Amino acid sequence: MTTIASIGTGNMGTALIKGILDAEPSIEVRATTYSASSAQRLAAALPTATVTSVEDNPEANRDAVASADFVFLGVKPWMMAETLRELAPALSPETVLVSMAAGVSAADLARLAPGSPIVRIMPNTPSSIGHGVIALAPAPGVDPTATATLRGLLSGAGLVVPLAESEIPAMTGISGSGVAYFFLLAEAMIAAGVTLGLTEETAKAMVVATADGAGRLLAENPDPAALRQAVSSKGGTTLAALSTFIDGGIFDLTEAAVTAAADRSVDMEQENSAAIDG
């Protein structure tokens, strides 16, 4: 049976493991957190996993990784060095390290855990309901069978897209961080609905259902320009709104936002690399 140790199981780690377990309940998962209170919440979210906290057991992380097939690293990027230095003596050489950290390069991970096979992934939060997007970038030398197994596991959490590590910043810009852009638009639409006289409750219900419907249509027909044009009659209401967005610079603004996220991801790699050196 495949065993996953999930070290640092917060928002993203929980989302991924939940997606994986929903699809494959027989996977053995050992999940850790720092605090006992987080572990208690996690145990409720992942009832079939073995959950331990470092607060209760200082050996929790090392115990969890012992002979695991995959170690998912879900601590914050700036904690990666400390965490890997702690884990390194307890890792079997064939255990694959799977880092979900934004801004920690495979080269730096390899410096921290010499000899371990390393895969970088970049997930997003809808992974918790099986609708995530997960970029998968194995470092050279990772056993293709292990990569294929990992890909199969992650597919329970959503669409797995194999990428080169150099493409991760762009992926982060449109997908890792991208979920939040749709939430921001939803927030703005609800606020606009309230300004035009709807109650917040009504506006929220309508925007949520509209986002759901638009997402489903797009999944069926992945051509956003065609879908938009199909609802934009000349002189009509939708075109009035879309022209306002387009004339207001939505394409340039979106490109700037995505570039800011991608650039931040590259900056974080440099900052984290310098911190590891330091």
Ligand SMILES: NC(=O)c1ccc[n+]([C@@H]2O[C@H](COP(=O)([O-])OP(=O)(O)OC[C@H]3O[C@@H](n4cnc5c(N)ncnc54)[C@H](OP(=O)(O)O)[C@@H]3O)[C@@H](O)[C@H]2O)c1
């Ligand atoms: N959130 C996203 O949308 C997203 C998207 C892509 C990638 N990521 C990446 O996912 C990683 C986690 O982000 P997150 O948002 O999930 O953070 P988070 O919710 O703060 O989760 C961090 C987890 O690490 C645990 N932890 C802290 N110190 C630990 C230790 N010494 N040993 C074991 N566990 C420890 C925390 O436990 P306590 O709760 O007890 O402190 C918590 O469970 C980051 O590297 C981030 O770059 C996140």
